[in-house]
Amino acid sequence: MTVTYVIEGSGVTGLDSFWDVMGEAVNGPGGYFGRSLDAFADCLGGGFGTPEDGAFVIEWRDHARSARALGHEETARRLEGLLLRAHPTNRARIERELAEARAGRGPTLFDDLVGIITDRAGPRALRLV
Numbered sequence: 001m002t003v004t005y006v007i008e009g010s011g012v013t014g015l016d017s018f019w020d021v022m023g024e025a026v027n028g029p030g031g032y033f034g035r036s037l038d039a040f041a042d043c044l045g046g047g048f049g050t051p052e053d054g055a056f057v058i059e060w061r062d063h064a065r066s067a068r069a070l071g072h073e074e075t076a077r078r079l080e081g082l083l084l085r086a087h088p089t090n091r092a093r094i095e096r097e098l099a100e101a102r103a104g105r106g107p108t109l110f111d112d113l114v115g116i117i118t119d120r121a122g123p124r125a126l127r128l129v
Contacts, residue, residue: 001054009062012069015078015109025058037112044120058124063110063128070110076101078109094107110128 005025014020022040023031034040043050049054060066079098087096100106107115117126 002057004057004059004066005050007058007060007063007066009060009064012066014074016067018066018070018109030073037116040113041116041120044117045052050121056121058121058125059127063116063127067108067110070113071103071108072104072106075106075108079088 005022007018007021007025011021015123019033019035023033025031026033027042035129055060076098079094083091083094083098092110101108114126114128
């Protein structure tokens with residue numbers, strides 16, 4: 001049996017609210033399902049709420065609204081935070097990505113999240129509605 005986790009995109013106003021919405025979709029009120037891109041990818045690997053050996057689908061409702069909330073502006077905000085604590089060897093890359101996001105170019109957080117879901121759980125694991 002396939003389990004469906006529903007992300008209510010209308011509740012996604014930025015990255016922090018995405019973590020809340022996703023955590024509750026998988027693990028109920030107050031549920032955790034990662035609070036960084038790396039932790040999210042790890043959680044999708046199983047054992048953190050999703051069935052380890054079972055099939056699941058993430059149904060992302062009102063995804064267009066989430067895409068706007070997780071667009072270039074929110075991407076730039078995240079990168080600004082990363083830049084403050086980045087190792088010197090990563091600063092130049094983050095600065096380039098930040099300049100692109102501020103210019104409205106390049107991948108967004110929405111793109112990154114969709115990519116993580118499809119990479120870790122497979123392309124059929126995500127339904128954008």
